[in-house]
Amino acid sequence: MRNELAKSVIGTRRLVLRPLREGDAPAVFAGFNDWEVMRFLSSPPWPYTLADAESAVRRSLDATTNPDEELRFAITRKDALIGIIGVRHRAAGEHQRAEGYNIGYWLGRDHWGQGLMTEAARGLIAHTFALTRADAIYSGAFAENTASLNVQRKIGFVPYSETVLYSRPRDAMLPHVNTALAREAFEKIAA
Numbered sequence: 776m777r778n779e780l781a782k783s784v785i786g787t788r789r790l791v792l793r794p795l796r797e798g799d800a801p802a803v804f805a806g807f808n809d810w811e812v813m814r815f816l817s818s819p820p821w822p823y824t825l826a827d828a829e830s831a832v833r834r835s836l837d838a839t840t841n842p843d844e845e846l847r848f849a850i851t852r853k854d855a856l857i858g859i860i861g862v863r864h865r866a867a868g869e870h871q872r873a874e875g876y877n878i879g880y881w882l883g884r885d886h887w888g889q890g891l892m893t894e895a896a897r898g899l900i901a902h903t904f905a906l907t908r909a910d911a912i913y914s915g916a917f918a919e920n921t922a923s924l925n926v927q928r929k930i931g932f933v934p935y936s937e938t939v940l941y942s943r944p945r946d947a948m949l950p951h952v953n954t955a956l957a958r959e960a961f962e963k964i965a966a
């Protein structure tokens with residue numbers, strides 16, 4: 776299942792999601808090395824370097840053999856990488872109420888506000904539900920990240936708790952909303 780997911784190429788109306796591959800690091804760096812993107816994220820280093828992008832791509836290539844690693848997909852439009860969306864299997868914990876798949880994403884600033892992340896996330900989620908028996912998919916965002924919480928709300932995610940999460944780029948603990956998307960809710964909204 777995981778291997779099949781890792782190799783998937785997912786087409787949506789305007790986008791193609793494909794596994795990250797060698798050679799993607801410069802495009803990842805170009806979109807990701809932006810404080811307006813970084814300030815909403817928890818784990819990347821800041822300042823961000825091309826070597827960090829290369830290392831992220833390398834870890835992603837290992838993801839088929841390392842079950843703890845996130846499966847990362849390039850979000851491409853007309854063959855250009857414009858962002859990343861990842862899915863990983865996570866144990867239940869403070870920021871996820873049950874074991875299951877968790878999604879995270881970013882999009883280069885030039886591409887915001889056109890519904891592209893909603894489209895990309897719907898594509899990956901539909902594919903993940905189709906390939907797995909998961910009855911829910913988890914996500915979340917820092918409480919101030921209205922755009923991301925809107926993306927999730929449009930898809931059918933429902934907030935279920937608020938925690939405090941460390942943001943490495945901000946070097947601060949920030950309020951974080953945890954959300955879950957039930958399979959039935961997704962299928963109902965998508966229908």
Ligand SMILES: CC(C)(COP(=O)(O)OP(=O)(O)OC[C@H]1O[C@@H](n2cnc3c(N)ncnc32)[C@H](O)[C@@H]1OP(=O)(O)O)[C@@H](O)C(=O)NCCC(=O)NCCS
Pocket residue numbers: 811812813815816880881882883886887888889890891892893894915916917920921922923925926
């Ligand atoms: C969050 C992010 C992925 C959204 O991508 P996007 O393609 O612009 O999202 P969409 O256009 O599909 O949907 C965004 C929604 O939020 C709304 N929105 C955008 N910015 C907003 C803001 N500052 N305040 C309120 N609403 C906002 C949009 O109007 C849209 O809702 P609508 O369709 O009802 O009008 C993008 O802004 C991003 O990469 N941000 C930085 C990284 C990040 O936050 N990643 C997620 C971490 S949880």
